[in-house]
Each structure stands twice: as C-alpha cells, then as structure tokens.
Amino acid sequence: xxxxxxxxxxxxxxxxxxxxxxxxxxxxxxxxxxxxxxxxxxxxxxxxxxxxxxxxxxxxxxxxxxxxxxxxxxxxxxxxxxxxxxxxxxxxxxxxxxxxxxxxxxxxxxxxxxxxxxxxxxxxxxxxxxxxxxxxxx
Amino acid sequence: xxxxxxxxxxxxxxxxxxxxxxxxxxxxxxxxxxxxxxxxxxxxxxxxxxxxxxxxxxxxxxxxxxxxxxxxxxxxxxxxxxxxxxxxxxxxxxxxxxxxxxxxxxxxxxxxxx
Numbered sequence: 068x069x070x071x072x073x074x075x076x077x078x079x080x081x082x083x084x085x086x087x088x089x090x091x092x093x094x095x096x097x098x099x100x101x102x103x104x105x106x107x108x109x110x111x112x113x114x115x116x117x118x119x120x121x122x123x124x125x126x127x128x129x130x131x132x133x134x135x136x137x138x139x140x141x142x143x144x145x146x147x148x149x150x151x152x153x154x155x156x157x158x159x160x161x162x163x164x165x166x167x168x169x170x171x172x173x174x175x176x177x178x179x180x181x182x183x184x185x186x187x188x189x190x191x192x193x194x195x196x197x198x199x200x201x202x203x204x205x
Numbered sequence: 206x207x208x209x210x211x212x213x214x215x216x217x218x219x220x221x222x223x224x225x226x227x228x229x230x231x232x233x234x235x236x237x238x239x240x241x242x243x244x245x246x247x248x249x250x251x252x253x254x255x256x257x258x259x260x261x262x263x264x265x266x267x268x269x270x271x272x273x274x275x276x277x278x279x280x281x282x283x284x285x286x287x288x289x290x291x292x293x294x295x296x297x298x299x300x301x302x303x304x305x306x307x308x309x310x311x312x313x314x315x316x317x318x319x
Contacts, residue, residue, distance in 0.1 A: 080228055080229055081229055083227070083228065083229060084225050084227055084229050088225075104288050104291060107258065107288075108260070108292065108295075111227060111258075111260045112260060112261060115227070115228040115260065115262065119228070163295065163296060163297065164297070166296075166297075168268075168297060168298075168300060168301050169268055169271075169272060169301070170265070170268065171265040171266075171268050171269045171272075172261070172262070172265050174261040174264065174265070174296050175260075175261040175262075178261055178295065178296070181295065182295070
C-alpha cells in the first residue's frame with residue numbers, strides 16, 4: 068500500500084461537487100462501476116453534511132481528505148475541520164426503509180451507512196476522522 | 206438554470222440545465238420549478254437526459270416539487286441514467302416518482318390521460 072493522496076477543500080458548499088468529481092475521477096480505474104457509484108454518493112453526502120452541519124470554531128478551516136487505494140479497495144478519510152464538534156454519523160443514520168417517502172431531507176447519513184462497505188469514526192492524531200471503505204465485489 | 210418546452214395539452218418539459226443535481230443547486234432548482242407551478246404549470250416532466258448525478262438534496266427538491274403540485278397535476282421524470290435510477294431505488298424514490306425512457310414517452314402517456 069502506498070501512502071495516501073492528500074486533498075484539501077474549503078469549507079464551502081460550492082466546492083463540494085468539484086471535490087467529489089476530482090476524487091471520483093482519481094479512483095475511476097480502481098473501482099468497478101457499482102463501487103464507484105457508491106463511493107461518489109457517500110463522498111458527496113459526507114462532504115455536504117460536514118459543510119452544512121459541522122460547527123467549527125474557524126469557518127475558514129479546510130477539510131482534509133486522504134485517499135488510499137490498494138488492489139480492489141479504496142479508503143477515503145475525511146478529517147473534520149479544526150474546531151468541529153465530534154459527530155459520529157453512525158449513531159444518527161436512519162434506516163432508509165424508515166424514512167418518510169415524502170420527506171425532503173434526512174436521507175444523507177443513511178445513504179452513507181448503506182452504501183459504504185465500512186464506516187469508522189474517531190480521533191486520529193488530534194483530529195476527528197470519518198473513514199469510508201469501498202471494495203469491489205468478488 | 207432551467208429551460209422549458211411546452212407540449213399540448215398544457216404539458217411542460219423542463220431541462221434543468223445542470224449535470225449534477227446536488228445540495229449546491231437543489232434549492233435554486235426547486236424554487237425555479239415552484240415558480241412555474243405558481244404560474245399555472247402543473248403537468249411537468251423533468252428531463253434528466255443531461256443529469257449524471259443526483260444526491261439526497263436533489264431527491265429532496267424533487268419531493269418538494271411533487272408536494273407543491275399535490276393533486277392539481279403531475280410530475281414525471283424522463284431519461285434517468287442507470288446511476289440515477291440506482292439512487293432512486295436505494296432511497297425508495299422509485300415508489301414515489303413515475304419515470305419514462307424519454308420526454309416523448311412521457312408526453313405521450315400524460316397526454317392520453319383523461
């Protein structure tokens with residue numbers, strides 16, 4: 068396994084799509100179509116959730132992302148911006164079957180939990196890290 | 206953002222004018238279509254031919270539009286690609302929205318309704 072590629076994104080909603088496209092393009096030849104789709108959904112939802120809801124002490128603090136690839140597996144680590152309150156989405160993610168079909172919001176966290184092959188969250192080197200793993204089906 | 210084409214009888218097809226319907230543009234997309242509804246257009250088709258990606262905010266915007274139309278009209282979707290179809294299925298939105306292969310199919314079906 069080589070070291071991770073490191074990306075930084077400003078903490079702005081307008082920058083989410085460009086970062087998602089850049090990272091999805093970066094793993095384009097690593098993942099099968101279905102896995103790539105799940106990666107793109109999860110990354111989009113996770114970054115949007117961070118930008119919209121992370122309460123940071125510094126609004127200009129960037130979001131750092133580490134992209135690691137190994138054989139048929141891609142790991143994307145999203146580090147909360149400095150000063151953000153810890154938020155373990157696994158404790159809040161709804162079962163998508165339980166979401167009101169006519170709800171206009173509230174699906175993002177459930178999508179992440181359902182579409183990633185594994186979801187981890189916790190402190191790493193003084194920062195809070197959401198780690199999402201995607202592996203091609205055998 | 207959006208572009209519209211009118212068909213008889215009172216059917217409006219909407220090209221969103223974007224490739225990705227996400228949190229960045231979902232509210233503007235919804236607001237523009239709600240303005241159309243407020244102006245009297247209630248038989249709507251959203252053409253997804255050029256949309257490659259939809260996130261949960263985009264789905265939420267579509268649900269908001271559907272609720273705004275209510276029982277006054279109809280909202281159909283056309284030209285969804287396989288990734289967008291998958292997103293609808295994961296979120297159970299395929300139970301909520303009617304979709305067609307393309308705008309022409311949607312127009313034909315909607316115009317044949319009594």
